[in-house]
Amino acid sequence: MAQPDTKQRILDAAESLFARDGFHSTSLRAITGLARVNLAAVNYHFGSKEALIEAVFERRLLPLNEIRLKKLRQVGALAEQVGARPDPKEVLRAFIAPTLQFRDTCPGSHDFITLVGRALNEPDETVRTMFIERIRPVFLLLFDLLHQGLPELDRSLLFWRLQFALGAMGHVMCRAGRFQSLPDGIEPPRDTEALIGMFLDFVTAGMEAP
């Protein structure tokens, strides 16, 4: 391997450009140009553009899902120990905080969060389905714990409220750090923790609404 990091370089460049321009608008030439590797390298290492998109998600989503599952299980276990229902806010935090923190904790994952937001609204059915498949176990556990925490809430209603929350979250992630000009007197969140706090207040209140 003359360039042992060719695959990494391609993944980094693809992640960055997919986040900025979307999947379909980003050409392999743009990716290999930014990564400073040969055009043919993408098909050699990944097989196709579609497979590259999958690989970009795979690289970050596997560790992120591990963290989210772990945190969610902790919240569930803690509630069981005390014999209480899981606190909806803590359940939501276990899902949301690692996701939004990911850009700080995982080196080079800055653009990935934008990408996740983008995948949720992706027109291309195959890309969106691929993404949703990978999230499903986390979503199911999240839904289950929220249902335990809010047992009086109709399951269908809970499901739709969770869809609203995920939509809001996708938008936040997609546009995070990309508000070019804010209106007069509007302050951006101090840091990620401040954003998480703001978002959790909003979404918890929404989920617990009468």
Added chain:
Amino acid sequence: MAQPDTKQRILDAAESLFARDGFHSTSLRAITGLARVNLAAVNYHFGSKEALIEAVFERRLLPLNEIRLKKLRQVGALAEQVGARPDPKEVLRAFIAPTLQFRDTCPGSHDFITLVGRALNEPDETVRTMFIERIRPVFLLLFDLLHQGLPELDRSLLFWRLQFALGAMGHVMCRAGRFQSLPDGIEPPRDTEALIGMFLDFVTAGMEAP
């Protein structure tokens, strides 16, 4: 005009395909094929693909914005008459209800709502900017009335909560009626009014969160 409705046919076809596949993935050939008009007709009638995208938004957004502005002003005027603050839920309803109802009330606008949701997360800066410019007046009035209704809430916090709400709304609109398979035991909203009610409960609680 041998085919007096050529422009309309193109607009209808473009609206439908943009909603299904996104702006960049929809070719002029697909549009003119569906509209059963000649390929060159798009450039003759609209000048360019970019201008066609604008025209698609223009056609629906002008009347929709009129309705939303009227309703918002009504809520503001009513509150002023009674000498009370505008009720946040009614303010939000004045913005949200006409938007979600639009697919029922405006003939042929079924796909447009999906399109609005799509525009919010559009990677292409020019498309998103074009869209945001056109709803700015509505957004400003909405923000102002909410600020009157929740004067104790920091303006920056209000702004970000409103962003969360718009993100959730975009997601709802984008995916409305496009959930191919729901999980077991999950019921879709009975009708648009039921969806509006669910969404308003969620979003009002989020905006009013402590």
Added chain:
DNA sequence: GTCTATAGATTGATAGAC
């Protein structure tokens, strides 16, 4: 206004030398 034909650029993918 509608059509055919085509320019001119860009795309994903691959064959084959090294």
Added chain:
DNA sequence: GTCTATCAATCTATAGAC
């Protein structure tokens, strides 16, 4: 594994006949 060269398909846009 990396490179050059290129294919075949696609795209937007336009020129010019009718």
